[in-house]
Amino acid sequence: MKVEGRMGKTALITGITGQDGAYLAEFLLDKGYQVHGVKRRSSLFNTARVDHLYKDPHEEKVNFFMHYGDLTDSTNLIRIIQEVQPDEIYNLAAQSHVKVSFETPEYTANADAIGTLRLLEAIRILGLTGRTRFYQASTSELYGKVQEIPQTEKTPFYPRSPYAAAKLYSYWITVNYREAYNIFACNGILFNHESPIRGETFVTRKITRAVSRIKLGLQEKLYLGNLNAKRDWGHAVDYVKAMWLILQQEQPEDYVIAIGDTHSVREFVELAFAEVGITIEWRGKGLEEKGLDKATGRVLVEVDPCYFRPTEVDILIGDPTKAKNKLGWIPEISFNQLVKEMMTEDLLETKRDLLCKREGFKVNQYHE
Ligand code: NDP
Ligand code: GDR
Secondary structure, three states: OOOOOOOOOEEEEEOOOOHHHHHHHHHHHHOOOEEEEEEOOOOOOOOOOOHHHOOOOOOOOOOEEEEEOOOOOHHHHHHHHHHHOOOEEEEOOOOOOHHHHHHOHHHHHHHHHHHHHHHHHHHHHOOOOOOOEEEEEEEHHHOOOOOOOOEOOOOOOOOOOHHHHHHHHHHHHHHHHHHHHOOOEEEEEEOOEEOOOOOOOOHHHHHHHHHHHHHOOOOOOEEEOOOOOEEOOEEHHHHHHHHHHHHOOOOOOOEEEOOOOOEEHHHHHHHHHHHOOOOEEEEOOHHHOEEEEOOOOOEEEEEOHHHOOOOOOOEOOEOOHHHHHHHOOOOOOOHHHHHHHHHHHHHHHHHHHHHHHHOOOOOOOOOO
């Protein structure tokens, strides 16, 4: 594709159809960027999160383009980068589910580790080392079996899943290409960040969706794995801003992006139910633990070991001091606001499903 009349900067986002890709695309378009995204071919439409950004390519001043591609296909990545000549690449594409990575470890390594290498090599092959800045979506999962609390840019890594091991490779290959070839390549070590468009099988969205459906009578119970896991949860809108700031600095560096606070899965469940006026009372221990509606005694939450991971990350809490001082990054959305917003949106979605069901239309079921 030949793209005419570039005014501002051009960005290429891999993983544009995901949670972060969608928010980042919107953010960059607002800043006047021309945004290109890599989307995978899928048997069903997979662009719901970015459909509102799409403009008919025949219109004038179109600034948003999608390219079919895959991180496992280097020829395709080289061609897209050659066509787009991006000022900035944000590598957000990944098999991003930790539990699923135990089931698809080889594919996860291919996409999440070697995929990053393919992009960095493409920058080198195309002679773009002096032009194209590169952002790598690194993760708090790198800390895994935590060596220090809170975790900083200097805390040693100890990955606990095929996903984290693959991301460890990507972290270091990004550092290596920066040092070896002078590419402006940076890692954002982002702690968990969520939103109403979070994938439905990550624990926060699974909870807010289930609580809405239980409240409105579309679901009986919520089955979860480890209720004691603790995460430093922020809002994706705040976190995509940090990605951009990282690439606007004078020197390429790596940054921890986190709130600096931690909450358990159990606490998230309690807050989500509180949003619909239900107080949860916990009874029993371990696999027998249940969450009951305090008012009625009805069991609403149970533990299902199928959601346990072979190796778990028990607690994460990041120290965002460097990002605050050097990037001036200040997150604006609190944990409580995040839960509230996710609940509001999922209640709306569930009401829509309920209406469809009442009118005799099929309501989609999702299977994990
Ligand atoms: P999502 O799972 O929502 O999105 C992942 C994106 O990657 C989707 O667009 C997906 O496409 C795409 N993708 C997956 N495999 C491939 C592939 N082989 N080739 C091309 N595209 C692919 O993740 P998030 O938006 O939450 O996260 C963005 C990135 O940040 C990921 O790399 C994740 O590992 C990392 N990260 C996320 C954190 C979080 O808390 N959200 C924290 C730290 C890091 P499709 O829509 O077709 O599935
Ligand atoms: P995580 O997110 O593994 O931190 O990776 P997830 O929401 O999947 O799990 C968080 C914690 O909740 C526990 N848990 C459950 N998790 C899921 N998915 N489903 C359950 O039923 C359930 N019950 C308990 C988990 O064991 C875990 O401890 C996310 C992803 O976005 C990664 O891509 C990213 O790198 C990290 O966050 C930072």
